[in-house]
Amino acid sequence: MKIPSRIQPLVDDGLVDEVVSRLMSGKEADVYIVRCGGQLRCAKVYKEAVKRSFKKAAHYREGRKVRNSRRARAMEKGSRFGRQEQEETWQNAEVEALKRLAAAGVRVPETFGCLDGVLLMEMIIDGEGDVAPRLSEVAMSAEQAVEDHEVVMEYVVRMLCAGLVHGDLSEFNVLVDDYGPVIIDLPQAVDAAANNNARAMLERDVDNMTRYYAQFAPELAGRQYAREIWSLYENGELEPDTPLTGDYQEATEAADVDGVLEEIMAVMAEEQARRERLSDEENTE
Secondary structure (H helix, E strand, O other): OOOOOOOHHHHHOOOOOEEEEEEEEOOOEEEEEEEEOOEEEEEEEEOOHHHOOOOOHHHHHOOOOOOOHHHHHHHHHOOHHHHHHHHHHHHHHHHHHHHHHHHOOOOOOOEEEEEOOEEEEEOOEOOOOOEOOEHHHOOOOHHHHHHHHHHHHHHHHHHHHOOEEOOOOOOOOEEEEOOEEEEOOOOOOEEOOOOOOHHHHHHHHHHHHHHHHOOOOHHHOOOOHHHHHHHHHHOOOOOOOOOOOOOOOOOOOOOOHHHHHHHHHHHHHHHHHHHHHHHHHHHHO
16 A cells, blocks of 8 residues: 555655555554564554544643653643644653553553654454454453453553553453453553542543443443552552452541541640740749
């Protein structure tokens, strides 16, 4: 097929030998199958902000660190340079997230570099060498659904332990090969500690996945994995291999406000008595 203009620089640099076909067009990027030497890979061509339909992108950018202060100021002002830097930051976020998650034990595509808004990465294939299907295209037994759901929950936990929340996880952002689920599409991944929307995003991610798998394994419906995961995370008790039950229940005991106030008043009275005692000692000297 004709080489897309955005991929032409990679061809010129010898990174891509041939564009085989267009794989898909999404809300944030177009993906092509390309040949690099003897291997087939994916080239993800990010769309410009004006053409991207990703909703509330600012919510996802919150908390992302920009090391260069000049760039940060330009991004805040919304200048042309700032918009360019913002686009580069958005694209590089996926590369950084993929590398960080791979190191954390999450199955994600391997990356081979990002140039001029085009990310080269591994093509996930099935047992016959074809492009692996999305989870939304796969039917499974109840037993398989429970097993794969457990794997995805483990990946969510590992992501969070690595400091990230996917932010847009659903059956459309998971591929399934012969070895199980593979997490994809991470340009919107958020910093769990720095983004005020992180908890809500994690809950949506987990609920999306649980709801989907519950179609095949109804016993998963209504389980509270998201609240369990976030509670463990907030309390500093979440580890990559933490077992989950989904049986989490919110504490129902009302806070003893009167008791707390009494303790505060007692401490204040003690401090006041201490100050008066010191004042009396000073006056007698």
